[in-house]
Amino acid sequence: MQMIRKASFIFLLMLSPTLFAQAPQALTLQGDYEFTHDPSIAREGDTYYVFATGHAPGGGQFAVRCSHNLTEWKLCGHIFNEIPEWIRNVSPKTKELWAPDVSYFNGKFHLYYAYSAFGVNTSGIALATNETLDPTSPKYAWKDEGLVLKSIENDDFNAIDPNIVLDSKGQPWLSLGSFWGGIKMRRIDPATGKLDPADSTVYSLASRVRPANPEPARPGLPSDWQAIEAPFIVHHGDFYYLFVSFDLCCRGTKSTYRTMVGRAKKVTGPYLDANGTPMLQGGGTELLKANGRWLGPGGESVLQRPEGDIIVFHAYDAVTGRPALQISTLTWDLGWPHAALQEPSK
Template sequence: MRVAGVLSTLLLAVNLCRAAEPHVYLLSGDVAGTHDPSIMKEGKTWYVFATGKAPDGGQFAVRCSDDLEHWKLCGHVFDAVPDWIKERSPGTKDLWAPDVSYVNHEYRLYYAYSLFGKNTSGIGLAVNKTLDAKSPAFKWVDKGLVFESKVGDNYNAIDPNFILDGKGGAWLSFGSFWDGIKMWRLDDAGMLSKTDTTLYSLARRARPENAEPAPPNLPANWEAVEAPFIVRHGGYFYLFTSWDLCCRGVKSTYRTMVGRSKSVTGPYVDMSGKALTDGGGTEVLVANARWLGPGGESVLAGGKDLMVFHAYDAATGKPSMQLSTIEWRGGWPRVGLGR
């Protein structure tokens, strides 16, 4: 009986270790071309929103699944780039980085417009009562500009992410290159707060000793931190970001990093205790032989926490959706990448 008890304990320990490994979903269907995905569930269906045009020409292709493995294209958000964006940014052809959330009985989709490498950018907001395109209540209503950045600002108004702090406060993190990841407080309608106008700094890259100069009219590569996403877990707020370079096919060098804080506005620190505003960050996802540049991440917290992100095929350089559970060890997240 004593031997049997020892064996049972060992088997339990082995099973617990196995259970702590992230589950990487084997995806099929319309997953190729997915970039900067954001995930939400309504009813029995999961929805993923992504950067760029849908096959029918609409902005922000939407993909649907009932099992997280088989995906199909199921519509888009906008028929075209809104007129107000065409006026503000005539060169914009595609909208970027959708971020979907559910608050105050509506779905909110924050999104960005810009020109590649520029910080003359802006973040908009659209709302809908449902994500089900077959529902009579389905209609995306564009609320227009939330805020913008201009030449001379030390931040870039793209890659928005909405987060509730659990104390009645709503916040929007954002940022790409320049001085890194920033945050504004929002009002109940999802626009910028008029009572708290502080621009909070959450993360930035540290300048290397032998930093290369920036290309003409572009930020330096060493400044590359973007795609913030904040999620609450176990008494902490976790800030995920993408470091290095996306959108370069087989030369993409994205990797996903994380830090945590007791307060939504920071300070965020990595596993070693280094502040993210001083260049700190703990690796969560890095490239492997099959998939390069994993990043552009978003999280859906629930019975099982999920991270959806994109990565680039090492053979073709084309982006595709990736999906993994998040497993937490010692208060820090672990995420898997396909092989």
């Protein structure tokens, strides 16, 4: 009888290797991990680096946090001492820089980031590059490469929240967008890191659907029902996976962010959720949502590793409303990712 049960277990495991897939695990963090917004993560050597939106403690733009084990974090610098002068000239209402996204191609690290002001789409995405992320290296120096693309008031998109994905041929693509017409994509020239002049197509990837009776928009702001932003794309298996944040961030205990995902055979779409609903028609499969301890999980970034993928994001303390870095292992089951939010204390 015991041998039969053992054989049956092995047969089931061979029949469906995802049947017993490991559950995702939320990591417990220590050190300088609080007040982290829109985290983007990279690894060089034995060090993980997280880049975050806004002012760095002690001055500068884009705080950098470092860790050797993903759980113990310390502040280890910033990208810019101040907002670049050319951004102050073209966008005088910009008070801080947003949503850094770090990637590596063409022999150097690329940090795409956004400038704007709250509630407007007169925005832009810019680029800085560096040979290394190690601040102790003699090669360490961030170079401001200037504007990549911008949006103006008449555009149906908002040029913030950049993310770079390399397709199966190593071609970089830039996804972006917040509210308005949703998530867009442009092809990038790998030699310059700027828009590829050979392809001027603006690809549409995801958007929200107007409800039958939407609430009126706040004066001067886009309607809340348009709330989709923070795209991040990874290539896993046979699909490209588009992670986005639905609903509202940056409101402390009133934040309603939740992280959604869809997938596509081509990097330019169409992206569908697990039910087959196109993300351009409001589709999205829920990956992370609030619990009694943490609210508004979103602003996500994924790091693919041989030892297992991880996802980093921010969430808001349900008591204080303060944002903090969150990290979860990212597991895959039946072709879809799964992640975890830290549980309430017992």
